C-alpha cells in the first residue's frame with residue numbers, strides 16, 4: 001500500500017500509524033490507580049498525576065486537544081491551572097504541539113529529555129524525519145528543565161522516573177512511577193513509542209546515524225522495566241478501548257497487564273528487526289553498498 005504513496009504523503013503520515021481521525025475524539029476521563037488518571041482523547045493519551053502541591057501532566061497533544069484535556073481534568077474535579085509540570089512521551093506534534101498553549105494557560109514548567117529539547121524548542125524543525133514537513137510543525141516551546149536518562153521528576157510526594165528509550169525520536173521517553181492500592185505497591189510503565197514509522201531510515205541515516213543502535217537500546221530498556229500497569233503514548237498500544245469497559249465492570253483492573261506489556265514489546269521488537277533486515281538487504285543489493293545513501 002505504501003508503494004502508491006508519494007514522498008510527501010509518506011512523510012505526512014501520522015506519528016504512530018494509527019487512525020488519525022480519533023486523535024481529537026473525546027474519551028471519558030477516568031482514574032487508573034491511586035493518584036494517576038487518564039485525561040486523553042480516544043487516540044492520544046494524556047496522564048494526570050495529582051498531588052497536594054499541584055499536578056503533573058504527561059503530553060500536550062495537538063493544540064486542538066488542549067480544550068479536551070482541560071475539560072477532562074475539570075470533569076475529574078481538578079483544576080487545570082494547578083498543573084505545575086508538563087512532560088511528554090516524545091517530541092512529535094501529536095504529543096507536544098499544544099505545549100506552548102498549556103504553558104501559557106497554566107504556567108507549568110516544561111521538562112523534556114535532553115535529546116528532544118532542540119526539537120521542541122524549534123517547533124519540530126530540528127526533527128530528523130519531519131523537520132521539513134510544514135503541517136507537522138508547531139509553536140516553538142521553551143524547555144524549563146532538561147532531563148537526562150534516569151532523572152526523577154518530583155512534586156508533592158509523587159515521583160516519576162524518565163527512561164531514555166530512543167529511536168522513534170532521539171529523546172523518546174518512557175515514564176515509570178509507583179502507585180499504591182489496597183496496601184500493594186505496583187509499577188506503572190508509560191511507553192514512549194517503540195514504532196518504526198513509514199520512511200524511517202534505519203541504515204545510512206545521515207541525520208540520525210545511531211538510530212538502529214538506539215532502537216536496540218530502547219528494547220533492552222523496555223525489557224528491563226518492571227510493569228504492572230501497562231500504559232503508553234497512544235491508547236492503541238495497550239488496548240485502552242477494550243480495557244476501559246472491562247475496568248468499569250469491576251476489579252482487578254484490566255490495566256494491570258504485565259503479560260500484555262511483554263507481548264507488546266516482543267511484537268514491536270520483531271517488527272523493528274524485520275524492517276532493519278529488509279533495509280540492510282536492500283543496501284546489500286545495491287551496486288555500491290558502501291556508497292552514501
Ligand SMILES: [Zn+2]
Nearest residue numbers: 015016092193
Ligand atoms: Zn511519534
